[in-house]
Amino acid sequence: MLMACLGCSPAPDQPVPAAARQKVAVAYTFQPQSTLAHVAVAKGYFAAEGLDIQPSLHTYGKAALQALLDKQADFATVAETPVMFNVLKGEKIFVLANIEASSMNNAIVARKDAGIAVAADLKGKRIGFTPGTTSDFFLDSLLTANGLTRQDIRAVALKPEEMQGAILARQVDAVSTWNYPLTEIRRQLGSNAAVFFDREIYTETFNIAARQEFVRDNPETAKRFLRALIQAEDFVARNPDEAQRIVATATKVDLGLVREVWNAFNYHVVLDHTLLITLEDETRWAMKNKLTEQTVMPNYLNYIYVDSLKAIKPEAIRMGR
């Protein structure tokens, strides 16, 4: 379907002949956070930059990043939490740009019939989460904001795709998850759903990651890749309806669902302090909770590569001003 969509996408200005394009493997997700990547593919912006995209779609960013680390992909879209854990593991990766930020994408959806009406009711309950992801960190943040700790609940590790089944089957009382599962679960629970957002306590970022070695060897490729995403950013800002249709088509997600969650996301290709501060917050959390063996805060500036974006859109660099 995605390939079909690619085939019928309108030709960009002066397209580079297919034979002359550089093959680039990209691991990105079905999630709304990867919207710019979907649009860039669909609108042929990558092709126009001379990139022959070899896509691999994943359920969530952690898996996409793993594909990158396994050298099955040259670029991946991923939230900051998997990036943080992999940096702590010593992986040589670069974040090239933040492509999405949201304070409303993470929430805990609970079953009211499990006796959960307010966040404090989570105490003692079984709460599903995906370890090493934003789900993990958000769960901890929300508990903290409500005077609870991990010890006050029964945390249940689940894959993102297992969340929906687990809560519907009452295997857990609540799940810490993201969209689309978040909205889908809420819809399915209907009035039985209690949803706990906290936009003041966590800001999620979705980013473009690449292996450091690849970026150093292919600096022009990195620029062309970002340039295509910037074109997609412009398109999304000016044509949100069409962008939603592109995403729905590419991810086979119901267009209504796409539209429902649309406003929870900001799609901008930037590099700002949100990523840095969040990475450091999460690192402290990980070290405090013994989720890593590392005890020293890494310098994340060594993992954020500004040169590519700076070369093509200097005003998008909002760090170190």
Added chain:
Amino acid sequence: MRIATRLRLISTATIAAVVLLTPVLVAAVLDFKRAKADYALAEKIHDNFLERAAFRDQYFLYREDRMRQQWDKSKEASDVLLRQARQELAGEQEQQILERLGRTIDESVVVFHRIVDNTAALQAANGNRQVYAELDKRLYSQMLLKAMTIRDATTTLQSAGAQRVEDAYRHLLAAIGWFAGALALATVLTAIKIGALIRQRLVPLHLGAQKIAQGELEYRIPPGPDDEFADLARSFNDTADKLTAEIGAHRQAEEMLHKLSIAVEQSPAAVVITDLDAHIEYVNPQFTEDTGYSAGEILGKNPRILQSGQTSREVYTQLWEALTNGRNWHGELLNKRKSGELFWEEARIAPVKDSSGVVTHYVAVVADATLRKQMEEQVRQLAFYDTLTKLPNRRLLHDRLDITLAASKRRSCFGALMFIDLDSFKPLNDTYGHAVGDLLLVEAAMRLKSCVREMDTVARFGGDEFVVLINELHGDRIEASTQASMVAEKVRAVLSEPYSLPVRTEGTAPTRIEYSCTASIGVTLFIDHQTTQDDILKWADAAMYEAKEAGRNQIRFHTAES
């Protein structure tokens, strides 16, 4: 098209351009001012953020309520500024930034107040203090994220404002540039137009005028299109026409002048030209011949060098009176040659006037009248004098008698006329011939002249008859008679003296003879023109006959009875 019309059109176009561009310039100035005001507002918003950031950090350090209050007040000030900005900042980009800024600031309020609320829980907590401490940090991180976003937005707003100021400034410069450019263009176009006019119209005019000035008087400048240059070309051509005519006339005049000059040079009359101060500027050869002065000697001198002192002052007075009044003068002057010799000149002197009627010179044409004067004198001598004795003849006697009678009347004094006849002249004539007789007559005439004053007249009346006319005797008859009597006696005595006369007889050596010849004298007195000349002569003649009859060598006075 007339040049004046073209210049008016260019001026009008320039003024129109200035009028059209002025609103653009004014708009650019206003836009620049607005952009500066907008930038100042963006700066205020940024300063407001920095102020609130300081309160936030103070609060995190000390957790005191004063900082919270000030943070809140700063937020209120922020709302006011953002409201103002939403109204005043017109750009779409600015509005988007303001929207993001307002949203983020509002979000930061929630985060800040959760921090404030959590502070109370943190300070009150016992067992789960670590949880509140962790929350505090998480919230503070979020606060920092908001702050970064706000700072980013305010900075972007400032940059946009600065960009607008720069753009407005560029527009202003462009407007000024257009303004100056329009003026410069007008100036350049005018200069080009004038240059073209000079090249196309003035240069041919100049070259044409040059040709005419260099003597090509037949050349005529093509007038070209009807404008001021054409007027000028026509004026030049008219001038050339007139110049040609004038030069023709001038050549004729020159030829005439040349002829006249030759005529003057060859003139038998002397010609002198002086300036108004009577300095001689020209003399012709005849002048040199007449006066003996060469041109080199006389030029620059005053003609008075020729004056003899014997021409009456009145003559000169009349001469200058006529000349200074612009009239000609004609008259005779008795002058002196370089050699000192006196000579008569008949002069005609005329003032020379220039075209405006002002006298600039005097021209004198002078003929030597000496010869004529001499001839006239000879004629006069022949007419009024006796050729033998050189005494006035009867005609001159009549004139003198007229004068004497007039003087007698004027002065009321007597005059006297003596009629003298030699008593024995005829025998001498008969004996020794007329030549000896003539010698006696000449001697008698000389003796008579010696007896009377210069003012008196001795005339030969005819043959051996003489008349002596005596003027200005006394007014009293007796006294006058006495005076006349004395003169008559003197005459009688002188004439009666013997005459020594040379006699030449053919075939013999010249000898002298002594000869006595008395005279009979008739005298008459007259006064006041009471009588006629004829009467006076008749009375004297009658008295003389009485003397003859009385025995000769006698004097007889005419009396009323005789």
